[in-house]
Amino acid sequence: MKKRSAVEPGMRTCGACYGRSHKLCAGCMRASYCDPGCQRDAWAAHRTACRAADPKRGRVRRVADLAERMRRDSAALTSAPTPRA
Secondary structure: OOOOHHHHHHHOOOOOOOOOEEEEEOOOOOOOOOHHHHHHHHHHHHHHHHHHHOOHHHHHHHHHHHHHHHHHHHHHHOOOOOOOO
16 A cells, blocks of 8 residues: 555545645546556546546647647648749
């Protein structure tokens, strides 16, 4: 059993050991964990809620999609012919 660190009011608590937490689930950005081991331990219980939160895997997927669109737009702008005056 892990040693729990003191949790002050208003702080996030780990979804597995209920200790102090600093990392959010990359899928839903709602659950928090103190380390990857606790996240792995809690995954079986968290999986359904995580996937239901956003079928496209939450914020991480949206950021990746935005980055891809920006790359495409940037490539299109640099390869477009320059208008002549």
